[in-house]
Amino acid sequence: MQKKPVTLTVNTDTYDLLIEPRKTLLATLRDVIGLTGTKEGCSTGDCGACTVIVDGKAVTSCMMLGVSANGKEITTVEGLASRDQLHPIQQAFMDKGGYQCGFCTPGFIVASKAYLDENPNATEAEIRHALGNNICRCTGYTKIIEAVMSAAEVMRNS
């Protein structure tokens, strides 16, 4: 299949790539660039494990083609922490036990970041609604919600 040139900015690094038009953004991130923090749970856009931020919006990267992301800015879970400090959402997931097997965790953290950036004063009900596109099978969500609520508070106060 004829490959197409694509330029992506991922976590502030720019990549000039040649990819097949059938490759999803998820496959491009994982298999071409080698950023495997973003996970593939369903390939149909229903579980949210592959959530990344594209130009400020949360996107399930299995539902977007790599070529469609040409010229866009993408943030993955690898781009959240600085060299010496976790993002407050990552810190909160750690402290509150908001993960177990961890497979859905990058998607939850990235989706939470996209939402809290948009609505820093979110209520529990709003957060529960906003994260309804992400599936976690281990936690029963209690500690995930606790983590996002507490991260929101930290982010508001910083």
Add this chain to the structure above:
Amino acid sequence: MSEYAVLGKSVPRVDALDKVTGAAQYGGDVHLPGMLHGKFVRSKHAHAKILNIDTSEAENLPGVRAIITQDDVESGRRVFATDKVLYLGEPIAAVAATDPDIAEEAADLIKIDYEVLPAVQDVMEAIQPDAPRLHSDDTKDGSARRTLKADLRKLERDDSQDHSAQIAELNAQLEALEDEVYYNISAETHSAAGDVEQGFAESDLVVEDTYVIPRVHQTYMEPHVSVADVESTGKVTVWASTQGPFAIRSGIAGTLGIPLNQINVIPTTMGGGFGGRFGVALTHVPAVLLSQKTGRPVKIQMTREEEFTDGRPAPGCVIKLKTGVKNDGTILAREGLAFWDSGSVSGASIGSTIRLRGVYKFPHLKVDAYGVYTNKSGTAAYRAPGTPQVAFAGESQLDDIARKLNLDPVEFRLKNMRVEGDPVPAGAKEPKVGYKETLQAVADAVDWKNRTKGPNQGWGVAIGDWTNGCGPGGMFVSIHEDGSARIFHGSIDITGTDTALAQIVAEILTLPYESVAITRGDTDSAPYATGSGGSVVTFTMGNTAKLAAEDTRRRLLELAAERLNTDVESLELKDGEVSTIVGDPPKSIGFGELAAYSLSTTGGPIVGKGSFARKPSTPALAAQIAKVEIDPETGRIKVLKMASSQDVGFAINPMAVEGQIEGGTVQGYAWATMEEMQYNENGNVNPGFVDYRVPTTADLPTVESVIVEVEAPEGPFGAKGVGEPPITPTLATMANAVADAVGIRITELPMKPEKVVDALHSNGK
């Protein structure tokens, strides 16, 4: 428990940083140079003869490196279907190509000719004589025929007199019971205590119902995946996301006839398992076969759709249940007959049917269970395998009985619960147990006695019991020259167990938690460890860790005694040093100094060893109370409150324990209200998250977990296995709450809105 420095504390997990940063390496994250990608060719029918397999077009597709069928399996063990497919999605061939999309394209180009056969999906249809048959030699007798045949055998063996008349009579009775011959039976199990007929005769109230529980998928978030690399020497390396690397190693060895020392299984971080991630069949063996054929590493990753059609989910079942009680609420007898949907192979969790006895006294009990072949994929364990299903039946029926006798459902259960020393029906005597404490704890948590409810609201209570498994494990603990410690072992972290092991070792060695690191080896390097299933890890590996840490302590004391010119008895471990217990002046020496010293001793470096196999486990109870509200127009069940208590023996890490309780409870809630793998004549029809709904953050409120600690005598520091019990009561908890809210008893799960509306209508509401 303030007596401990590290145990009983909610320390962050050892893998926390890797998991929140995306650094943790799961099976799918393994990428090797030159790696090929495998895809399956799967059956398009639920039951069909395979007439021809034509791979020619696929072979010519650029990028295709190998295509394999059962002909390529030299050992002859069934990996692919050959003559006949038994379910939609059964693998017939596999392709390896340079790119996953090319492999998929090639799989689509392989042409299979079928002769479609009638299929059977419903267990009650499958046991009928006119049902399509999956295998030969599959008939079994029901209970009455079994009794008659046993009587016949007795008479035939007795030569003392002529029994021919009686024998003829019994044979006639046998013939009259033709409808008690069950077909498509994969397995059976029977147990009894007392005399149920007598029990029912003495009962004031006898209730009989049939319960139907659907097949559900474990729905671990990481689909099955493996990467296999076979070297030219024949040495096999498999990167596997699995609950049991040693089981995978022996599974590959047994299936393909490869010696154990030629197989190394490297376990990756595991994206959930819940019992469904033990088998070798799905991806591991096919990946090895493709790598053997191509000489290149091969990755096979299942899609979510493949998980639904060819995963090994939890079996559904039909349970006929009869319970007899006295008017004062004394339970006398229970008889259960269960038909488990084992799919196309045997293996459903039929052994758990005995848990219909719950934790109640039941002087009279009879339980018969059959596994039934249907045209579906086989099944596997799912969190307390078999128990949520039978607890749904048992606890729903008890709830109806309490209502009929006007008894408080909590008091009714407490009255009949077994305590230490009581005989377990068809079992041994109860050890020290916390059944009553656990139910009482959840009742107290919701202020049960003072509960109130509005219109269309209801409260439901139910319990479920489970006993953690136990298995072999080995472990080493080393002390480094800076005084820090490292654990080396081979058991898979199943959501927090590595953390519990580090806490145990830190506690015994008086080290800060942060000074204990933990490393998991592969099967070439690590000592054997039992698989991480059956709530086994904290119990087994916790005991192993205790032994390894104690062995390390022994060596530290010996070395310190040498260095301090004293004897071992006058020394103790304290804050990462060995100190004299009494002495003026007190003397002490750090672990680091001892570790450095040990390198030049004849005894050598400090390596403590723990090796453990078996100790008696202690049963644990989970008890739950839910408050729900039903929308009579839409049938939607809204959970207003969900409290979940569990006897965990001792909570080594309370935050991790709560996480297990919360997660298990929500899985049970989902089984009760939304999850169901649906099948028609041609197989599974809802292989994705749009049609197979699992709960999200929007579905239910915070789960209130209540930790109860009734010490397990043989558990490490009193701990019991924690992972499985919390799912066991929830199916019934939810059904009982719905019954209390709107007066309808739903006996067939899941309680989807349309089912609730139908039930309301048929009840004239």
